[in-house]
Amino acid sequence: xxxxxxxxxxxxxxxxxxxxxxxxxxxxxxxxxxxxxxxxxxxxxxxxxxxxxxxxxxxxxxxxxxxxxxxxxxxxxxxxxxxxxxxxxxxxxxxxxxxxxxxxxxxxxxxxxxxxxxxxxxxxxxxxxxxxxxxxxxxxxxxxxxxxxxxxxxxxxxxxxxxxxxxxxxxxxxxxxxxxxxxxxxxxxxxxxxxxxxxxxxxxxxxxxxxxxxxxxxxxxxxxxxxxxxxxxxxxxxxxxxxxxxxxxxxxxxxxxxxxxxxxxxxxxxxxxxxxxxxxxxxxxxxxxxxxxxxxxxxxxxxxxxxxxxxxxxxxxxxxxxxxxxxxxxxxxxxxxxxxxxx
Numbered sequence: 001x002x003x004x005x006x007x008x009x010x011x012x013x014x015x016x017x018x019x020x021x022x023x024x025x026x027x028x029x030x031x032x033x034x035x036x037x038x039x040x041x042x043x044x045x046x047x048x049x050x051x052x053x054x055x056x057x058x059x060x061x062x063x064x065x066x067x068x069x070x071x072x073x074x075x076x077x078x079x080x081x082x083x084x085x086x087x088x089x090x091x092x093x094x095x096x097x098x099x100x101x102x103x104x105x106x107x108x109x110x111x112x113x114x115x116x117x118x119x120x121x122x123x124x125x126x127x128x129x130x131x132x133x134x135x136x137x138x139x140x141x142x143x144x145x146x147x148x149x150x151x152x153x154x155x156x157x158x159x160x161x162x163x164x165x166x167x168x169x170x171x172x173x174x175x176x177x178x179x180x181x182x183x184x185x186x187x188x189x190x191x192x193x194x195x196x197x198x199x200x201x202x203x204x205x206x207x208x209x210x211x212x213x214x215x216x217x218x219x220x221x222x223x224x225x226x227x228x229x230x231x232x233x234x235x236x237x238x239x240x241x242x243x244x245x246x247x248x249x250x251x252x253x254x255x256x257x258x259x260x261x262x263x264x265x266x267x268x269x270x271x272x273x274x275x276x277x278x279x280x281x282x283x284x285x286x287x288x289x290x291x292x293x294x295x296x297x298x299x300x301x302x303x304x305x306x307x308x309x310x311x312x313x314x315x316x317x318x319x320x321x322x323x324x325x326x327x328x329x330x331x332x333x334x335x336x337x338x339x340x341x342x343x
Contacts (some may be wrong), residue, residue, distance in 0.1 A: 025333030066111035152296030188331030267340025
């Protein structure tokens with residue numbers, strides 16, 4: 001089986017490719033700029049440039065741009081992909097909560113359309129986010145979302161619109177929706193500290209002393225190894241065609257409980273939890289302004305259904321308890337991402 005993976009050099013793309021190769025698949029990885037494809041430990045995978053005159057090797061790399069029709073690839077290369085690729089996994093995305101709509105639309109909506117127009121005979125797995133539910137609370141089914149929202153940020157909106165575009169072009173596509181991706185379950189290890197980790201750094205270092213959170217707010221953290229194994233397993237499940245699959249923890253964590261655990265690691269600080277109405281933008285520090293795009297996570301409580309993955313693959317949603325959360329926090333400190341304060 002030959003699998004075409006966009007976003008190959010990304011946080012999820014690299015570990016996913018490593019898992020696919022280990023499972024015996026050949027992979028064609030799309031990168032936007034010259035970049036190594038690395039697993040979650042940061043080890044570079046052995047890859048060669050793609051040669052459209054030869055069958056795909058175990059791992060080869062194409063340089064392209066999802067912003068462009070045809071991904072900026074020449075006709076010969078697109079024909080080569082059409083001939084060999086059996087599954088497309090679209091991981092490429094702009095994951096910036098502070099980006100403007102034009103940039104997000106170009107990558108997460110138009111980019112999805114451009115990828116979906118390639119390899120029409122191949123199966124298609126699209127990586128979205130569980131938070132396309134927007135500001136909806138309570139049970140969230142594994143079903144189509146409302147692209148009109150409301151949403152917590154423009155990133156969520158762009159992923160919802162990307163899903164709508166995909167439904168139009170490829171109704172048989174599988175949509176995989178990870179929750180908040182964190183490090184490996186057993187160790188907390190993660191290759192780069194993106195998205196909510198940025199806000200977490202400010203909080204744990206005491207630069208954000210108070211977090212505006214609702215008493216009912218929850219955070220659904222999902223280890224990256226669960227996301228990788230879930231997507232890799234879906235590759236071998238044609239019964240998944242047309243399905244929406246949440247890759248999330250079995251139960252979300254109360255936000256206040258997670259924030260309280262931070263101070264359990266030496267040198268780190270737990271913030272005060274305040275009502276959102278008590279938060280004053282006028283008095284906000286620089287760190288608080290930088291963390292602002294992530295406050296939406298602390299002001300809702302979606303409950304993601306997780307039945308589809310178990311039904312299709314036998315992989316159960318993970319439990320994320322206090323010990324698992326402390327491993328995640330401790331890894332951030334041990335890796336030097338968070339600077340522990342003197343006691």
